[in-house]
Amino acid sequence: MIGEGPLALDPLVVGVVLAMAIVTALTKVGGFWLLSRIEVSERLEAGLSVLPGAIVIAILGPELAAGGPAEWGAAGVVLAIMWRTENILLSLCGGIGAVVAFRALL
Amino acid sequence: MTETDSSDAERGAAGERPPDAVDGSRPAAVEAESVTFDREGIRAGFLTCLPVAIGVGGYGIAFGMLARQAGLSVAEAALMSATVLAGAAQIVAVELWAEPIPVATVLLATLAINLRYSLMGAALRPWLERLSSLRSYGSLLLMADENWALTMRELKGGGGRGAFLLGTGIAIWLFWVAATIVGAAAGGVIGDPARYGLDFVLAAVFAALALELWEGRATLVPWLVALATAVVADALLSGQWYILLGGFAAAAVEVGRHDR
Numbered sequence: 001m002i003g004e005g006p007l008a009l010d011p012l013v014v015g016v017v018l019a020m021a022i023v024t025a026l027t028k029v030g031g032f033w034l035l036s037r038i039e040v041s042e043r044l045e046a047g048l049s050v051l052p053g054a055i056v057i058a059i060l061g062p063e064l065a066a067g068g069p070a071e072w073g074a075a076g077v078v079l080a081i082m083w084r085t086e087n088i089l090l091s092l093c094g095g096i097g098a099v100v101a102f103r104a105l106l
Numbered sequence: 107m108t109e110t111d112s113s114d115a116e117r118g119a120a121g122e123r124p125p126d127a128v129d130g131s132r133p134a135a136v137e138a139e140s141v142t143f144d145r146e147g148i149r150a151g152f153l154t155c156l157p158v159a160i161g162v163g164g165y166g167i168a169f170g171m172l173a174r175q176a177g178l179s180v181a182e183a184a185l186m187s188a189t190v191l192a193g194a195a196q197i198v199a200v201e202l203w204a205e206p207i208p209v210a211t212v213l214l215a216t217l218a219i220n221l222r223y224s225l226m227g228a229a230l231r232p233w234l235e236r237l238s239s240l241r242s243y244g245s246l247l248l249m250a251d252e253n254w255a256l257t258m259r260e261l262k263g264g265g266g267r268g269a270f271l272l273g274t275g276i277a278i279w280l281f282w283v284a285a286t287i288v289g290a291a292a293g294g295v296i297g298d299p300a301r302y303g304l305d306f307v308l309a310a311v312f313a314a315l316a317l318e319l320w321e322g323r324a325t326l327v328p329w330l331v332a333l334a335t336a337v338v339a340d341a342l343l344s345g346q347w348y349i350l351l352g353g354f355a356a357a358a359v360e361v362g363r364h365d366r
Contacts, residue, residue, distance in 0.1 A: 005179070006291065007179065007181045009182060010179075010182065013207070014182070019213055020186065020195070020196075020213065021186075021189035021190045024192045027217065027221055027222075028223045028224075028246045028249050029247065031223060031224025031225055031227040032224075032242070034224070042364065044361060046360050046361065047358065047361035048221050048357065049360075050328040050356050051219065051221060051353050051356070051357050053316065053325060053328070053329060053332075053356075054329060054331075054332035054353045054357065055215070055219055055332070055349060056316050057316060057329045057336070057352065057356075058332045058350075058352025058356075059312055059336070060312040060313060061332075061333040061336045061352070062336055062340040062348060063309050064309060065337055067309070074306060074310070075313045078310045079314075082314045087161070088161060088165055091310070092168055092307065092310050092311065095309075095313070096303040096304065096306055099303040
């Protein structure tokens, strides 16, 4: 462990973070390099393009399933604010306010 | 999807499908114009991206708080934002974070979520391939969903400013790293997150992300597959495998039913 508190850098954490950075850099640069040399079918492209949303849903589903009416209502508030304003900060604050209020009420 | 269809570049949502300029064929318009790379292009990109970068900062604050809750220090969270620069993947990574760190799961999730960047980079090829390797590859490292969309719009519109991706990327990077530090520092002084509803931040962030990634009815089937797979796998398996299983099940179904 190097340092203490907020400035601490754990060698293992730094290693995992740098490995993540390398994997991400390969995806950003790799497609540019590779896809000029091979043909990507539309099928595969369609499959790849649904991955981010599907992973988000795969995380959100069980997360909300573990919650109750307060969390479900607050998630609805987040969606409503996001839909109307497209402002992430506003919808996060609204959702957190809603979950506190609903938990107190329900 | 045709080369002249510019609707892709005009939707700023994350995770949109890049136009398929992957076969190396170049639009006629690109043949005619030259692609520049200069300070003016960097500046134009930076200024165009500023309002978007402020929005990215909102996610950065949320990421910083989540990272802190997951046990990362401010320095570690900032290092991740500065070197990885991939919002969705970072938020998922700190959600997976545990003692001991599930290294393979984190890296596999990072790869799966960021695979779309390969397609997005390929879509920029007709313009970027005219720049030196250092400039094109360097710019690509700063590519995120938002500035990719802005850059596609600029280049398809015939602006020919090859430095636009770098300029927009610098704006995104600055706000993302700064916001991470703010969020992580704030997350550290808050004692019990549940008392302030902050345990709900993750679900809230993902609900907002989902809305941005929603692309209409075509998204419904893969998402239902992801949801069903994840809920069942979460009940049956230990650990975080349900996330990747849900993602890949949806992708497999999409590949299987794709016959357009």
